[in-house]
Amino acid sequence: NLSIEEEKALLGALSENRDVRKKGARIDNKAATLDVANTFQRIDQELTNLYERTGAPSFALVSRGHIKDSIIPSFTSSGGASDFLLETFKLRSDEVVQLFEQWACARAIKNKKAPTITTIQGECSKLIALGLARITGKHDVEMSYVNYKAEIELKLGVRLCGWPAGIPMAAPGNIKRMADVQSLKEALSSGHCTWSTMTRAEIEEVRQELHGVSKTRKRRSDADQKRGPNKKKKRTGDAQPEDGGEEPEPEAAATAPKKRGRPKKSQKVAAMVPPSFKSAEMIENSDEEGDGDAATNDSNQLDITTGTTAL
Secondary structure, three states: OOOHHHHHHHHHHHHHHHHHHHHOOOOOHHHHHHHHHHHHHHHHHHHHHHHHHHOOOEEEEEOOOOOOOOOOOEEEEEOOOHHHHHHHHOOOHHHHHHHHHHHHHHHHHHOOOOOOHHHHHHHHHHHHHHHHHHHHOOOOOOOOOOOHHHHHHHHHOEEEEOOOOOOOOOOHHHOOOHHHHHHHHHHHHHOOOEEEEOOHHHHHHHHHHHHOOOOOOOOOOOOOOOOOOOOOOOOHHHOOOOOOOOOOOOOOOOOOOOOOOOOOHHHHHHHHOOOOOOOOOEEOOOOOOOOOOHHHHHHOEEEOOOOOEEO
C-alpha cells in the first residue's frame, strides 16, 4: 500500500519519463535519423487518411537541422497538393525540399550567436518593407517614417495597423530599447502588426489633418460690378511740364566708375624716362655796355627757333 505522496511522486516520474521519450535528444545521429524516418512515415499515413475522410489536401516536408546531421530530407502530400508548388512557385517538390534544407542549415549556424539589437532591428525593417511592397504591388517602394502620413497613408492609401502600444512609431533602427524591439518583432512575425488598405474616408481625414480645410475667400464689395482694365499710375519723375514751362532735362545716368586696366608697355617705358626741361624761345643779351646801349641791346635778340640775330 502506497501513500498519497508516494503515488504522486511515481506519477510525476512517469510523466517526466514520457516527456523525455517524446522530446529528449537522441543518443547519436543514427537514433535521430531513425526517429525522423518513423515519425514522418506515420505523418504520411495520417495525411492520406485525413484526405480520404475529409477531402482536405495537404503536404509536409522535413529536413535536417544541421549540416552534420544524417537525416534524409523528405516530402509527402495528399490530394495533389504538390501541384500547388509547381503552379504557384514554379518549383517541383524536390526543389522545394532542397531550398528548405539550405535554409534550415544556414539558420542553425546563424542562431548559434545570440541575436543583438541591431539584428532584430534589421529584421523588423525587412518585415515592414516586405509587407509594404506586397500590399502596394510595388517592389521599389520605400518606407518613410518621417513623412509617414503624407508619403504612405495619403499617397499610397495604406496604413500599418497594430503597432505595439507604448512604442513610438519610428524607424526600427531608432528604437533603442531591446524589449521594445523584441515586442515589435513578435507583432510583425505573428501578423498582429500588419498593413491594411485605407478607405476613402480615412484618406480624406488624413488629407484634412495635413492640409486643413480650405478657406473660402472673402467676397469683394464690387463683385457684381464690371471692372475695366487697370490704368497704370504715372510716376512722379515723369510728370508733364506746366504751360509755358520748360521740360526738365533728363538727369545724367550715374555710371559706375570703370575699372582701371593694366597700363600698356609704352606707358610703362614713358614713366621710366626722366622729365625734360624746355628753354625759353628768346634769350636777351647782358647789360654790361651801359644804359646808353640798352635800346641797341634790346634789338639784338637771338631767335632761337631760326638761329639768326635780329638787327
